[in-house]
Amino acid sequence: MHELSLVAALIEQLDALINQHGAARLSRVRLTVGPFSGVCAESLQFAYRALAADNPRYADSCLETETPPGRFLCAACGHESEHRPETCPRCGGTIFDRHGGRDLILQQVELEEE
Ligand SMILES: [Zn+2]
Numbered sequence: 001m002h003e004l005s006l007v008a009a010l011i012e013q014l015d016a017l018i019n020q021h022g023a024a025r026l027s028r029v030r031l032t033v034g035p036f037s038g039v040c041a042e043s044l045q046f047a048y049r050a051l052a053a054d055n056p057r058y059a060d061s062c063l064e065t066e067t068p069p070g071r072f073l074c075a076a077c078g079h080e081s082e083h084r085p086e087t088c089p090r091c092g093g094t095i096f097d098r099h100g101g102r103d104l105i106l107q108q109v110e111l112e113e114e
Pocket residue numbers: 074075076077078079088089090091092093
């Protein structure tokens with residue numbers, strides 16, 4: 001499962017943050033999931049719970065995700081649409097660029113001191 005390796009990498013990153021801040025635990029982490037990342041937020045939650053369950057630093061922590069809407073930009077005129085149109089409503093162009101991100105972005109982390 002793709003999400004499992006993403007969460008494993010995320011936890012590695014969070015471990016580094018916890019160490020860096022000399023914190024004892026992580027209580028909350030917020031992620032933005034790029035609309036074109038191909039990542040399923042539900043699978044991400046599932047993987048997080050599976051990996052966090054074995055790790056006392058993440059006991060009772062929660063993962064929050066948000067997925068902003070993707071946008072399609074007309075390659076010819078830059079007109080922005082929420083859904084991919086057949087033709088651009090402004091110029092009739094038919095080539096669109098995806099706009100809105102493929103990445104997972106760590107937004108916010110809440111750490112607890114001992
Ligand atoms: Zn256009």
